[in-house]
Amino acid sequence: MARALGIEVKSATLRPRISGQLQRSPDSPSGFRIRVNRHEAATRQRFTIAHEIAHYLLHRDYIGDGIEDSILYRSTLSDAREAEANRLGAQLLMPEKSVIRVLREYGGIATPEIARIMAERYDVSEVAMGIRLGLG
Incomplete structure (x- = not known):
């Protein structure tokens, strides 16, 4: 970009x-x-x-x-x-629509484990993904 x-x-x-x-x-x-x-x-x-x-x-x-x-x-x-x-x-x-779609693939409930998996998928830190998912 x-x-x-x-x-x-x-x-x-x-x-x-x-x-x-x-x-x-x-x-x-x-x-x-x-x-x-x-x-x-x-x-x-x-x-x-x-x-x-x-x-x-x-x-x-x-x-x-x-x-x-x-x-x-x-x-x-x-x-x-x-x-x-x-x-x-x-x-x-971590575009919102994309994150929501991927979260649904994992059952739709944000957990620290899902945040870790999604962080790897988006190539961001677990902290950043956790914040994006409303965990912290």
Whole structure:
């Protein structure tokens, strides 16, 4: 998706507790670049990229020198904008209609075990899937 939007994605060593960064980049077709912390789990990196894409789609007019997001989902943006980016990032990786359809394949009741299975299927963390399923 980032490629389709013309956003360059780079793996980088970022400061402790920083998962990702969206910043202006004159070298990128979109004018923006995402840097993702290479030291975090692959599933975390996927969510971070989706979260930063959400910032790009929703908040790029607010970006000055860049947005940094920590593992606590905090940045220089308001909590409301962070929540928006989290919701859209989750929707990009785990579309609601798809999650409901797959959950029905497993009996329609969300449990920690079903969350684990579905997390693997969607290539997201168990925590992210658990939240998506309303478990935590």
